[in-house]
Amino acid sequence: MTDILFILFAVVAVGGAVGVVVGRSPVASLLFMVATLASVAGIYVLFEAHFLAAIQVLVYAGAIMVLFLFVIMLLNLGHDYRADLRYGSWSLLSLVVVGLTAGVLMQGFSGDTGAALLENGATVAAAIDAAVIEKGAVGVIADPLFTDYVVAFELMGLLLLVAIVAAVVLAKPRGAGEG
Amino acid sequence: MLTPALLLSAALFVIGTLGVIVRRNAIIIFLCIELQLNAVNLAFVALSRYTGIEGQLYVFFVMTVAAAEAAVGLAIIISIFRHYETVNVNKFNVLKW
Numbered sequence: 001m002t003d004i005l006f007i008l009f010a011v012v013a014v015g016g017a018v019g020v021v022v023g024r025s026p027v028a029s030l031l032f033m034v035a036t037l038a039s040v041a042g043i044y045v046l047f048e049a050h051f052l053a054a055i056q057v058l059v060y061a062g063a064i065m066v067l068f069l070f071v072i073m074l075l076n077l078g079h080d081y082r083a084d085l086r087y088g089s090w091s092l093l094s095l096v097v098v099g100l101t102a103g104v105l106m107q108g109f110s111g112d113t114g115a116a117l118l119e120n121g122a123t124v125a126a127a128i129d130a131a132v133i134e135k136g137a138v139g140v141i142a143d144p145l146f147t148d149y150v151v152a153f154e155l156m157g158l159l160l161l162v163a164i165v166a167a168v169v170l171a172k173p174r175g176a177g178e179g
Numbered sequence: 180m181l182t183p184a185l186l187l188s189a190a191l192f193v194i195g196t197l198g199v200i201v202r203r204n205a206i207i208i209f210l211c212i213e214l215q216l217n218a219v220n221l222a223f224v225a226l227s228r229y230t231g232i233e234g235q236l237y238v239f240f241v242m243t244v245a246a247a248e249a250a251v252g253l254a255i256i257i258s259i260f261r262h263y264e265t266v267n268v269n270k271f272n273v274l275k276w
Contacts, residue, residue, distance in 0.1 A: 006180060010187045017191050017214055021198035026206050033210050036191070040217055043184065049224045049235050056220075059242060064213070064249050071253045072206060075260050085201050094200035098193050105189035118181065121229035128232055141235055149236060156243045163247035170254035173261065 191218035
């Protein structure tokens with residue numbers, strides 16, 4: 001059952017990703033992206049990462065994609081159907097870069113470091129499942145987040161504050177509201 | 180189920196890279212960067228079943244950085260659009276050597 005679901009989600013994710021790249025209208029690309037993000041959230045559920053799946057749908061497919069949609073509509077780009085693909089030497093370069101990237105990524109699967117990883121995988125997975133039952137899907141993330149990683153967590157809050165201020169300053173029309 | 184997930188992650192990352200290179204619409208380029216970040220997130224989540232819960236924490240951090248990046252990037256796009264009336268990256272080449 002999980003295998004069938006995984007294949008279904010994977011096909012939708014890859015199809016949506018291709019749709020993002022080849023979509024002629026920005027809005028169409030955006031909707032393909034939402035399909036990809038939703039199916040990746042489904043795969044998170046298959047890997048027992050329920051909290052991240054919820055965050056993926058709420059924050060990514062919800063908030064961030066709506067932000068993109070706002071900008072597309074604000075700038076009135078929805079009917080911008082001109083094909084904007086690069087051709088010529090750019091397509092050649094893209095093939096080289098994509099081929100190299102795919103080759104490097106595939107290299108990672110041919111090594112034998114994965115064997116040791118898979119070996120203790122069962123015990124780690126069992127430990128995570130036990131922790132989820134004990135603390136709940138949110139607690140199992142929150143516990144290390146507020147103890148071992150609390151400095152990173154605070155810095156994350158600072159980063160978001162800086163990003164909000166920067167976004168407001170950048171998007172404000174020049175001369176508006178200043179002396 | 181680890182290898183299929185990593186293969187899917189690699190496929191999504193490569194498609195995102197392709198999109199960043201071949202498209203000229205700045206918003207689509209941003210979408211493709213988000214796609215790349217998501218591919219990496221998928222690899223983190225898949226590997227967290229084998230190495231520990233920290234993988235899922237890093238996904239949380241990556242999502243936060245992605246949200247901040249999207250907010251600032253879209254603000255830059257709005258600011259650029261005000262000057263050039265376009266989001267085609269070929270048109271803003273002042274910083275290009």
